[in-house]
Amino acid sequence: MIYPQNAVEKLGYTEIKALIQQKCLSEAAKEMVSKIQPQVKLELIDRYLRQAKEFRDLLQHDAPLPVDHIYPIKALIEKAKVEGAFLFEEEFHRILLSLRTVYAIIRYFNDREQQYPHLELLFEHLPIEKNIVRSIEQVIDERGKIKDNASRLLLDLTQQISKSEQEARKRIDSIYKQAQQNGWTADGSLTIRDGRLCIPILAENKRKLKGLIHDESATGQTAYIEPEEVFHLNNKVRDLEFEKRREIIRILTELTSLLRPHVPLLLAYHGLLTKLDFVRAKALFALDIDAEMPELSKEAEIRLINAKHPLLSLAAKQEGHAQVVPLNLKIDATDRVLLVSGPNAGGKSVCMKTVGLLQLMFQSGLLIPCDPTSKLGLFKQFFADIGDDQSIDSDLSTYSAHLSKMKYFTQFANARSLVLIDEFGTGTDPQFGGPIAEAVLEVLNKKQIRGVITTHYSNLKLFASHTEGIENASMLFDNTAMKPLYILQIGKPGSSYAFEIAQNIGLPKEVLHLAKQKIGVQQKKVDTLLVDLEREKKEVYDTKQAINLREREMLSQQTELNSLKAYLEENKQKLLKDAKEEARQIIKDANKLVENTISEIKQVKADKEKTKTLRFGLHKAAESLTEKKKENPVKAQAVAADESIEIGDWVKIIDTGNEAQVIEIAKNNLILALGDLRTVVKKTKVEKLRGKEKAKAVKKSRPISAESVADFHPEVDVRGMRTEDALQKLELVLDRAVMIGYPSLKIIHGKGDGILRKFIRDYLRKYNHVSRFEDEHADRGGDGITYAYMD
Incomplete structure (x- = not known):
C-alpha cells in the first residue's frame, strides 16, 4: 500500500515507468509497464529481478535476440475467433511475421538451454506449430499479398484478367492511333477517367467516335471517351475482377477457419512476445542507469x-x-x-x-x-x-x-x-x-x-x-x-x-550580527559545536582513510614476504636434495673412472707411456668438474650489465646451467620456474636467453605428448566474464596452443557494447605468436566471435 497516492509521482516512480515505456516495441508491453506495482512476495520479486538481469546480460554479452517483428496481433486473433469472419491479407501477413519472430525466439533459447533459466520460464511448454506458418505461406507472399496460385480458380481468373486487359489495351491503342490520324484527338495521351482508360477527343469530333463519354475538360473543348469496343472488354475485366475478389474472400475465410482451432496457442504466442518486450525494456533501462541486482x-x-x-x-x-x-x-x-x-x-x-x-x-x-x-x-x-x-x-x-x-x-x-x-x-x-x-x-x-x-x-x-x-x-x-x-x-x-x-x-554583516544577537545563547553554542564536530570528524575520517591505505600496503608487503620465504624454503630442500644426488653421481662416476683406469694400467702391465696417457685422462676428467666455476665470474659480469630482464623472459642459471623462466622480479632477485619447481636467484647469477636458445628452452620445458594434443580444444568462451579474468583465461589457452603448435583458436566473446572484444583484440595484437585474426562468418556469429591464427 502506498499513501498518499501522489507519493509515487513525488518520488519519481511514475517518471521511471514512463522511461521504461519508451523502450517498449509494442503497445501491449507499454500497458504492462503502466501496471507495474510493488510486490510483497519475495519469490515473485526474485523471479522478476532475475529475468531482468538475464536479459541485461544477454544484451551485453550474447547475440541479439530476434525481435524484429512484434505486432499487436491480439485483436486479430480475437477477430479470427468469430465464426464466419475472415482476416485480410495484410492481417495474415502481420500474424505470419509475428509467428516467425516467436519461433526464432524459441529456437534462440533452445540453443542456449539452461543459460537463461528464468527467461525460459516465459515460454515453458510452448510448442512450435509450423503448420500454421506453412498454411499462411501457401496463401500470402512476402509482400503481404495473396499469391496468384493460392487456388486453381484464382490462378485461372488472374490469367484471364491479364489476357483481357492486354486485349483491351491493344484495341484502344489501335483506335487511338486511328483517331490521331483522322485529327480527332486533343493534345495529350490516353488517360484514366472513373477507373477506365479513355481517349481525349476534341469536342467537335466527339460524335465521330462511338463510345461512352466519361468526362470533359474544364473548358469543354476536350471529351474523354471510352470506345464502344473497349467498353465491352473492360466490362469483362471488371466482371472477372469481381469474381477474383469473391475467390480471394473464399480463400481468406477458409484460411481463417484453419487458424481458428489454434487461437489459444496464438494468444499464448502474443503473451510471450508481450512479456519479452516488457522484460527487454526493463533490461535496456537497467543498462542506461548502470543497474544491478541486489x-x-x-x-x-x-x-x-x-x-x-x-x-x-x-x-x-x-x-x-x-x-x-x-x-x-x-x-x-x-x-x-x-x-x-x-x-x-x-x-x-x-x-x-x-x-x-x-x-x-x-x-x-x-x-x-x-x-x-x-x-x-x-x-x-x-x-x-x-x-x-x-x-x-x-x-x-x-x-x-x-x-x-x-x-x-x-x-x-x-x-x-x-x-x-x-x-x-x-x-x-x-x-x-x-x-x-x-x-x-x-x-x-x-x-x-x-x-x-x-x-x-x-x-x-x-x-x-x-x-x-x-x-x-x-x-x-x-x-x-x-x-x-x-x-x-x-x-x-x-x-x-x-x-x-x-x-x-x-548578506550584509550588520544583518548577520543582529541575527546572531537574536538567537539564544544555548542554540548558538549547539550550532557552533556541531560545526566543530563536523570539521573534526572529517579530519578523523581522512586520517583513518590514510591509515587504512597504509595498512593495506603493509599487508600486501607482508604477504609478498611470506610468499618469498615459502619459495626459499621449498627450493632450499629441493636444491639440497638435487645437490646430494648430483654429488653421489659424481662420486660414483669418479670411482668408476678410477677403477677403469687401474684396470687398464694392469692390462698394459704398467707401461710407462700408456700409464701416462691414462693418468692424463683422469686428470682432465677431474678438471671438467671445476670448469663451470672458473667461467662464472666472466658470465656474472656480462649479466650484471644486462638490465633488460623482464617477467616472462627465459634465462640460464650460470652456476648450474639450468634454463628457467622469470615469473616475478623482486628488486635484485628473480623468482624462476624450473618446471614445477620455483627458485630465487640473483640477477647477476643468470644469463638471458635469446633467439634459438630461448626457443629450445621453451620447447624443452614443455614436452608435448600425444595426450595433450588430443585433450586440447581450440575454443575459448569468455562471455559474461570480467575483462581481467577473460584475458587470463585466453592467455592460458593461447600459450597451450602455441606449445602444441595448433594453427588457430576460436574466441567467443559476444557482441554487447564491444568492450570485451576490443580488449581481446588489443591483447592479440601484442601476442608475439598471433599472426592475424578475423571475425567469424556473419551467419555464425559475426563480430561476436574472433578467430586467431598462430604463425
Missing part, C-alpha cells in the same frame, strides 16, 4: 552500497556533468530510522527520495543502480510526506496537510512500513512544531517503523541521539569552500550552516 532479504531492511538516484544519473549522463555522488546507508532492526540533518541544498531530500525510489523499484522487479552486494528487504506499506499538499478545496493549510498525514502514519504504520518524511515539523511555529514532531517520531519509533526523515530541528536531533532505534545522520558540508559534498555520514547530526551560507551569499 541481494534479497525477507526482513524489513535496507543496506545500500554506492547507490545512485536513477533520474539524477541519467540527467548527469545526458548533460555531461560530473558523476552523481553515491549513497551508502543501512536501515535494519537496530537502526530503524535515519534522522538526516545538514545544510540547505545539501542533498537531504535527494537522499530520502533515493531510498524510497530504489525500494519501490526493487519491489517492482526493476534492477537498481547500486553495488550487487547491497541488500534490500520487503515492506508492505510505503508512507511519504514530501512537499506541500495544501488544498483550497479541502480547506487544508500546508501544516494541516502535514498533520493529516502524521495522523494516518501513527494509526496504520507498523514494523513493515517504510516512512519517508521531508522537512519534519515545518509549516508552523517552530516553538510548537518541534515538540509535535518529536511526539510523532516517538510514537512511530514505538511502532518499530523503518524510515528516513529530514529535519533542521535541534530538538529532534537531540531526541535521536539518546533514543534507541533512531540514528542521527548528516550531509557533509565543506565549510572552507562553502559548498555541500553530498556525502551522507551516519552517527552524528549536522549543522544547517545558516550563518555561513548567508555570509557566503553576501
Whole structure:
C-alpha cells in the first residue's frame, strides 16, 4: 500500500515507468509497464529481478535476440475467433511475421538451454506449430499479398484478367492511333477517367467516335471517351475482377477457419512476445542507469552500497556533468530510522527520495543502480510526506496537510512500513512544531517503523541521539569552500550552516550580527559545536582513510614476504636434495673412472707411456668438474650489465646451467620456474636467453605428448566474464596452443557494447605468436566471435 497516492509521482516512480515505456516495441508491453506495482512476495520479486538481469546480460554479452517483428496481433486473433469472419491479407501477413519472430525466439533459447533459466520460464511448454506458418505461406507472399496460385480458380481468373486487359489495351491503342490520324484527338495521351482508360477527343469530333463519354475538360473543348469496343472488354475485366475478389474472400475465410482451432496457442504466442518486450525494456533501462541486482532479504531492511538516484544519473549522463555522488546507508532492526540533518541544498531530500525510489523499484522487479552486494528487504506499506499538499478545496493549510498525514502514519504504520518524511515539523511555529514532531517520531519509533526523515530541528536531533532505534545522520558540508559534498555520514547530526551560507551569499554583516544577537545563547553554542564536530570528524575520517591505505600496503608487503620465504624454503630442500644426488653421481662416476683406469694400467702391465696417457685422462676428467666455476665470474659480469630482464623472459642459471623462466622480479632477485619447481636467484647469477636458445628452452620445458594434443580444444568462451579474468583465461589457452603448435583458436566473446572484444583484440595484437585474426562468418556469429591464427 502506498499513501498518499501522489507519493509515487513525488518520488519519481511514475517518471521511471514512463522511461521504461519508451523502450517498449509494442503497445501491449507499454500497458504492462503502466501496471507495474510493488510486490510483497519475495519469490515473485526474485523471479522478476532475475529475468531482468538475464536479459541485461544477454544484451551485453550474447547475440541479439530476434525481435524484429512484434505486432499487436491480439485483436486479430480475437477477430479470427468469430465464426464466419475472415482476416485480410495484410492481417495474415502481420500474424505470419509475428509467428516467425516467436519461433526464432524459441529456437534462440533452445540453443542456449539452461543459460537463461528464468527467461525460459516465459515460454515453458510452448510448442512450435509450423503448420500454421506453412498454411499462411501457401496463401500470402512476402509482400503481404495473396499469391496468384493460392487456388486453381484464382490462378485461372488472374490469367484471364491479364489476357483481357492486354486485349483491351491493344484495341484502344489501335483506335487511338486511328483517331490521331483522322485529327480527332486533343493534345495529350490516353488517360484514366472513373477507373477506365479513355481517349481525349476534341469536342467537335466527339460524335465521330462511338463510345461512352466519361468526362470533359474544364473548358469543354476536350471529351474523354471510352470506345464502344473497349467498353465491352473492360466490362469483362471488371466482371472477372469481381469474381477474383469473391475467390480471394473464399480463400481468406477458409484460411481463417484453419487458424481458428489454434487461437489459444496464438494468444499464448502474443503473451510471450508481450512479456519479452516488457522484460527487454526493463533490461535496456537497467543498462542506461548502470543497474544491478541486489541481494534479497525477507526482513524489513535496507543496506545500500554506492547507490545512485536513477533520474539524477541519467540527467548527469545526458548533460555531461560530473558523476552523481553515491549513497551508502543501512536501515535494519537496530537502526530503524535515519534522522538526516545538514545544510540547505545539501542533498537531504535527494537522499530520502533515493531510498524510497530504489525500494519501490526493487519491489517492482526493476534492477537498481547500486553495488550487487547491497541488500534490500520487503515492506508492505510505503508512507511519504514530501512537499506541500495544501488544498483550497479541502480547506487544508500546508501544516494541516502535514498533520493529516502524521495522523494516518501513527494509526496504520507498523514494523513493515517504510516512512519517508521531508522537512519534519515545518509549516508552523517552530516553538510548537518541534515538540509535535518529536511526539510523532516517538510514537512511530514505538511502532518499530523503518524510515528516513529530514529535519533542521535541534530538538529532534537531540531526541535521536539518546533514543534507541533512531540514528542521527548528516550531509557533509565543506565549510572552507562553502559548498555541500553530498556525502551522507551516519552517527552524528549536522549543522544547517545558516550563518555561513548567508555570509557566503553576501548578506550584509550588520544583518548577520543582529541575527546572531537574536538567537539564544544555548542554540548558538549547539550550532557552533556541531560545526566543530563536523570539521573534526572529517579530519578523523581522512586520517583513518590514510591509515587504512597504509595498512593495506603493509599487508600486501607482508604477504609478498611470506610468499618469498615459502619459495626459499621449498627450493632450499629441493636444491639440497638435487645437490646430494648430483654429488653421489659424481662420486660414483669418479670411482668408476678410477677403477677403469687401474684396470687398464694392469692390462698394459704398467707401461710407462700408456700409464701416462691414462693418468692424463683422469686428470682432465677431474678438471671438467671445476670448469663451470672458473667461467662464472666472466658470465656474472656480462649479466650484471644486462638490465633488460623482464617477467616472462627465459634465462640460464650460470652456476648450474639450468634454463628457467622469470615469473616475478623482486628488486635484485628473480623468482624462476624450473618446471614445477620455483627458485630465487640473483640477477647477476643468470644469463638471458635469446633467439634459438630461448626457443629450445621453451620447447624443452614443455614436452608435448600425444595426450595433450588430443585433450586440447581450440575454443575459448569468455562471455559474461570480467575483462581481467577473460584475458587470463585466453592467455592460458593461447600459450597451450602455441606449445602444441595448433594453427588457430576460436574466441567467443559476444557482441554487447564491444568492450570485451576490443580488449581481446588489443591483447592479440601484442601476442608475439598471433599472426592475424578475423571475425567469424556473419551467419555464425559475426563480430561476436574472433578467430586467431598462430604463425
